[in-house]
Amino acid sequence: MSATSRPDTCTLYAVYWRAEGVLKVGRGQDDARHKTWIRRGAEVAMLLTDVPVEWERAALDALRGPFLRAFDTEREARWLLGTSYGHTECFIVPAERRLEALALVAAAISRQGDIS
Numbered sequence: 001m002s003a004t005s006r007p008d009t010c011t012l013y014a015v016y017w018r019a020e021g022v023l024k025v026g027r028g029q030d031d032a033r034h035k036t037w038i039r040r041g042a043e044v045a046m047l048l049t050d051v052p053v054e055w056e057r058a059a060l061d062a063l064r065g066p067f068l069r070a071f072d073t074e075r076e077a078r079w080l081l082g083t084s085y086g087h088t089e090c091f092i093v094p095a096e097r098r099l100e101a102l103a104l105v106a107a108a109i110s111r112q113g114d115i116s
Helices: 032-039 054-064 074-081 095-110
Strands: 009-017 022-028 043-052 090-092
Touching (some): 009 095, 022 095
Antiparallel strands (some): 009 043, 022 090
16 A cells, blocks of 8 residues: 555444434544544444455445434534534434344445455
8 A cells, every 4th residue: 555545444433322322333544533432422332443444335335224314414413423524424223223233234344255
């Protein structure tokens, strides 16, 4: 990988705000991204390091059918995320469906390749 190209691997995470019923799936290159959400009250629901960046897309696609997006705009999400990015990766997931959502994510990424 050159200094100007995008990395091939990432840390893939799912964080959950229990009181709000919001699940966010995303990726970062280090621990900083998901720790941002922890500081804002989320709990880590899934954390995979050094995985292909394509797994994020598979995880998000798996959630888009069964779960509604939590926010339509950056502005709507700012109260929870505290930032202007990441709102399209958030879904309304009631607590009783959290394991179902995580199982969908796990199944989607397992179809992408070997989970080591």
